[in-house]
Amino acid sequence: MSTTVQPVIKCESVYKIFGENAGKVLKKSGGKVDAESLLEAGCVIGVNNASFDVHKGEMLVVMGLSGSGKSTLLRCISRLIETTAGDIFIDGEDLLAMNEKELINIRRNKMGMVFQSFALLPHKTVLENIALPLQVKGISTKDSMERAMTMVNLVELTGCENSFPRQLSGGQQQRVGIARSLAVEPDIWFLDEPFSALDPLIRREMQDEFLRLQSVLHKTILFVTHDFDEALRLADRIAIMKDGIIEQIDTPANIVLNPATEYIAKFTRGVPRARVLSCKTVMAQYDASADMSDIRVSQNAIIETIAERVLSEQKTVAVTDEQDEIVGVLNSKIIIQVLFGEANDIPVNDTAVSQA
Known part of the structure; x- marks a missing residue:
């Protein structure tokens, strides 16, 4: 008898609509909403009926153009913003039913987050920046610094641990941000366009570094990008969004070889097999x-x-x-x-x- 493996992340009919009448509009539509009708009601669609699973050790890259809803979807799943409707489960636990204390606990112990902005504290060294989330959790200074040094070595910044952010390149600063998010040993890693502020050469180097880290750590990852080349290079599966809708979610090979819609086909034209x-x-x-x-x-x-x-x-x-x-x-x-x-x-x- 086969046993179904429980996904790490499970989304079922997730909606995020911005506007005072969001709930009423969604209820009236019966779940079938479009951007024009929402605008007439004074609302804007962020995520439109998103359903998918992410399994342990998988890297799902969510991509789309600006305004497609990719970052909104990530923020819904990390509950940085509240959904309008739908269900989200993390390791089988109902994320949307959690109280503030439970939410803080799951963020501190299961989730790591990296954003486009490095958000490093300028008056703290590399080591101190990385150790900060550990100290917030109540871990002693000695233990947090030891763990931070391990992360410094992992992201290959050995020798820079006592430097301040202003003394580092953009790529080095992003490595510090990655190391800081990994310091708490998260099961799930959320990354929202982490390399988009970097120049092309450094961006390629950071992608290489990211793939190296994943080959060692095997994290469950939700990675947001607007760059199709980046998605093809990093993803186990890609979800392409347009107007809040996931147009196709599949392996890079299947998306290139079998685009589900004309919109997807535009992304894949010219991609060498x-x-x-x-x-x-x-x-x-x-x-x-x-x-x-x-x-x-x-x-x-x-x-x-x-x-x-x-x-x-x-x-x-x-x-x-x-x-x-x-x-x-x-x-x-x-x-x-x-x-x-x-x-x-x-x-x-x-x-x-x-x-x-």
Whole structure:
């Protein structure tokens, strides 16, 4: 008998409507609201009937243009703002039914938050900034400083612990903000456009750092961005929003290969398939009698990252799983089809794409 794994975050028909008559308008609409009718009633839609789950260790990236509702959705789930209607559960607990004391407790012990603004205290050192949330929880100065130093090392700021924010670059300041949010060891990590204020080079470096941290920590993450390239690079799944509605929620590969609406298709046009397809999605069946190369690639590696190695090989390249067992093969013909062929010519494993 199979057991259903309880999601870390569960949203059911969540609405956020801004305006004095929000509740009445929603009730009158029967749950089917549109932006024009709301404006006529003096209201603005923030989130419109959002339902989804986020599972342990998953990174869900919520993206959309300015005003799409992505940041409002995150603030509803962290209960920084109150929803108009719907249900939100954190590890099975009803978030919206919690009193102020329970809410403070879950924020302090289960949630970490990073925003676009670094919000560092200018008169405190890096170490003191990181230790602050621990001291708020009542942890001793000695223990909080030790934990803060561990976080300094984790985000690779060793040597900067006694510096003040003004002495750091933008990327370094954001690392301090990330370290501070991680200091309380949250189960859930909320990040609202954390890298958008950084220049492109530093932003790329911070994305690399973020992926490195996630590979070590395996947090459950809700990451908000307006940058589709960033979403493709970071996400396990992407939720794309427009006018408060989640237009599509799926893996990066499925969103690029099978956009649900014309609006989604606009985001995906021009995205090279090699950026979203993994080895698992295009690999051929393994034949033990084949002449194999010494090179092996992970089934989860993105084609873009291994294409050059496979193309340089005359022999077939093995694709391996987490136990280093061969589960398929790649060759130059497959890679060339992915890089240069028409979409219909790409040998996509539909089952693997849906699970990617």
